[in-house]
Structures are given as C-alpha cells and as structure tokens.
Amino acid sequence: MPLAFKCFRQAQHAESDKHQAREDLDELSGDDLAEDTAHGHRQEAGEDQRRRGAKEDGKGRFASGGKGEGGELGLVPQLGQEDQGEGGDDGLPIKEHEDDCTCNGRKSQPPPSLPKGSPAGIMPGMRVEAFERLVAEWLRLEDFKAADRALNGLQVASSKTELEKIAFAVDASLESFRRACEWGADLLFVHHGLFWGEALPVTGVHYRRLRELLLRDLALFAAHLPLDAHPELGNNAGIAAQLELQDLEPFGAYHGVKIGLKGRFPRSNTLDEVVERLCGGARSCPGVLPFGPQNIQTAGVVSGGEAEEVMQAIEEGLDLFITGESSHIIYHHCLEARINVIFGGHYLTEVWGVKRLAEKIRSATGLQTAFLDIPTGF
Numbered sequence: 001m002p003l004a005f006k007c008f009r010q011a012q013h014a015e016s017d018k019h020q021a022r023e024d025l026d027e028l029s030g031d032d033l034a035e036d037t038a039h040g041h042r043q044e045a046g047e048d049q050r051r052r053g054a055k056e057d058g059k060g061r062f063a064s065g066g067k068g069e070g071g072e073l074g075l076v077p078q079l080g081q082e083d084q085g086e087g088g089d090d091g092l093p094i095k096e097h098e099d100d101c102t103c104n105g106r107k108s109q110p111p112p113s114l115p116k117g118s119p120a121g122i123m124p125g126m127r128v129e130a131f132e133r134l135v136a137e138w139l140r141l142e143d144f145k146a147a148d149r150a151l152n153g154l155q156v157a158s159s160k161t162e163l164e165k166i167a168f169a170v171d172a173s174l175e176s177f178r179r180a181c182e183w184g185a186d187l188l189f190v191h192h193g194l195f196w197g198e199a200l201p202v203t204g205v206h207y208r209r210l211r212e213l214l215l216r217d218l219a220l221f222a223a224h225l226p227l228d229a230h231p232e233l234g235n236n237a238g239i240a241a242q243l244e245l246q247d248l249e250p251f252g253a254y255h256g257v258k259i260g261l262k263g264r265f266p267r268s269n270t271l272d273e274v275v276e277r278l279c280g281g282a283r284s285c286p287g288v289l290p291f292g293p294q295n296i297q298t299a300g301v302v303s304g305g306e307a308e309e310v311m312q313a314i315e316e317g318l319d320l321f322i323t324g325e326s327s328h329i330i331y332h333h334c335l336e337a338r339i340n341v342i343f344g345g346h347y348l349t350e351v352w353g354v355k356r357l358a359e360k361i362r363s364a365t366g367l368q369t370a371f372l373d374i375p376t377g378f
C-alpha cells in the first residue's frame with residue numbers, strides 16, 4: 001500500500017517438458033484458483049487470530065498492536081521465529097560461498113524427471129523465467145505499472161536457473177532473507193520489496209540487504225498493489241472472504257486503480273462481531289472507531305496503511321471501513337460522518353495475499369512453498 005511505502009522509506013533508510021508445463025499452467029482457470037484457496041481462508045483466519053498480540057488502551061481505541069507469537073500454519077509450512085544467521089560485527093552473516101553453491105548447499109542440477117501425481121502434472125523444478133511469467137499473469141502485474149511506484153516482479157536475480165523452493169513473507173528485510181535461506185529457499189516472494197520508484201544509492205541498509213541477497217544467492221520477487229487488489233489471491237479478497245462479504249465490487253481508488261473491495265454482509269453485524277471475525281476479538285484488534293451504525297450491513301476494505309481511504313467509504317455511504325493502520329487526522333471526520341472503522345494492523349491485513357499465492361503456487365506447480373511469519377505489531 002502507498003502508506004506502507006512511506007513507512008518503509010522512513011524505516012530504511014528438458015525444454016519440451018518445460019514447454020508443456022507452461023501450457024498446463026496457462027490452462028489453470030479461475031475456478032481452480034477459488035477451489036485451491038477456499039480451504040486456506042479458513043485456516044488463515046484462525047492462525048492470524050492466535051498470532052495477534054495487540055493490547056487495548058482501556059477505551060478499546062487506537063491501542064497499539066503487540067508482536068505476534070508466531071505459530072503453525074496448516075496452509076503452508078510455517079517456519080519458527082528463532083533465528084538464524086550467525087552474524088558478523090555488523091549483524092551480517094559471514095559465510096564463504098562457492099561460486100556455484102546455493103545458500104542451502106544445493107548445487108544447480110538438471111531438472112528431475114516428471115513425478116507422477118504431482119499437482120498439475122508439473123515437474124518440481126521450474127525455470128525462473130517461467131515463474132516470472134506465471135506470477136506476472138496471475139497477478140496482472142502490467143495493469144499496475146502506472147499506479148504503483150513499487151517495482152513489481154523479479155527485483156534481484158540469483159545464479160540459479162531453476163526454482164524448487166519459494167519462501168513468502170510480507171516484508172523484504174534481513175530477517176526474511178536469512179530465514180528464507182535457513183529454509184533453503186531459492187527465491188523469496190514479498191509484498192513490500194526493496195525498490196519504490198526512485199534511485200537509491202547502494203549504501204547503508206539498502207547495501208546490507210542487497211549484499212545479503214547476493215552473498216546467499218537468494219532471488220527476490222515483489223508484488224505490491226497487484227497483491228492487494230487481486231480479486232481472488234489478494235489481501236482484500238482474503239479479508240472479504242474471512243468476513244463472508246457478498247456482492248463484492250472494486251473500492252478504494254489509488255492513482256485511478258481501485259485496489260480494495262466493498263461488499264454486503266449476509267446479515268447485519270455488530271462491530272464487535274466483525275472485530276471478532278477479523279481479529280479474534282477486541283483485545284487482538286489494534287484499533288476501532290465505533291462511530292457508525294450499530295447494525296453493520298456494508299463494509300469497504302483496503303489493506304495496509306490506507307486510513308485516508310475512509311473518505312471514499314463515507315462518500316459511498318458504507319457502514320464500516322477496514323484498513324490496517326490508524327491515523328490521527330481522520331478521527332473527528334469519522335466521528336462526525338458517523339462511520340465505523342477497524343484498524344486491523346498493516347501487517348495483519350497484508351498476510352492474506354502472500355499466503356494465498358503461496359498455496360496457489362504449491363498446488364498448481366508442485367514447488368515447495370513456506371510462509372515466513374515476521375509480524376511487526378503494526
């Protein structure tokens with residue numbers, strides 16, 4: 001999300017077989033997608049609720065979120081919180097790497113023969129180029145070039161030509177890089193990548209992050225707005241499914257592209273009921289503005305740091321607006337416009353997309369996937 005970008009900037013400181021595989025992938029339909037992800041929605045919800053550690057401020061408003069506890073995921077392999085990386089004086093790992101050595105000790109090998117019964121009949125290894133094309137098509141990366149300042153796609157390459165293990169995380173960071181390599185990932189997929197539309201000197205944090213990726217021979221792929229907006233795989237789609245919103249329509253225009261969703265509840269809900277379903281209860285919800293109708297029938301959802309999008313929710317007469325991060329400046333406007341707002345946490349409203357894509361890639365390609373849970377409390 002755009003505000004996420006701001007936050008990050010502040011903080012920063014056999015060929016024929018392969019052709020057939022690509023054709024098989026191209027034939028995957030939206031129905032496949034919905035079926036693959038339906039099971040994941042239910043598990044995501046329960047795990048996210050347990051993971052949240054936010055505290056109330058006494059009024060149940062604007063309480064700051066606490067760091068999650070991590071946990072097991074049924075959806076995709078869940079890695080532990082313990083870490084990782086031996087670290088040098090500057091906190092960076094000091095490892096000798098052979099020129100042809102991967103970070104998990106596996107060397108480049110010819111792709112194995114096609115296993116019987118693998119999902120979609122596809123070999124476990126996939127060429128990097130095929131992965132790029134597949135994800136770009138699924139997430140419609142081209143459609144967001146004008147609206148998204150983020151560099152969507154392969155941000156950092158590695159020496160590997162074949163991928164077997166893909167790790168997923170919300171944020172590009174030294175921790176996510178190290179944990180991805182501890183798991184043996186060939187590529188890390190993130191929602192918040194390293195490049196945001198402006199030239200950056202390769203110094204400081206940016207240098208150390210790039211050095212980590214290059215030394216560990218870990219590729220980095222990022223998808224920002226496309227992963228918020230995707231109608232089935234996206235963050236907002238995940239939240240809408242969790243809340244069982246119906247009659248979904250695009251909502252929340254950003255640079256001319258609607259990246260959120262709005263919809264109608266199958267029955268009216270109280271704010272507490274929505275908070276319970278989204279966050280697992282008020283104590284786990286970073287913030288609530290209970291200023292709107294008690295019987296909530298409609299909601300607009302924009303994941304991440306999009307508090308200002310509440311203005312669109314007000315204009316459209318919605319009963320409830322849901323986003324990730326809170327904002328002081330919208331308080332009185334929401335009070336006077338009489339709208340309910342839930343600040344579900346930037347991180348916690350943006351784990352949906354990476355989890356859904358991880359499951360989709362695993363089920364469709366047979367590649368191994370893992371979600372790295374690294375909550376920030378925001």
Ligand SMILES: [Zn+2]
Nearest residue numbers: 001004304305
């Ligand atoms: Zn974000």
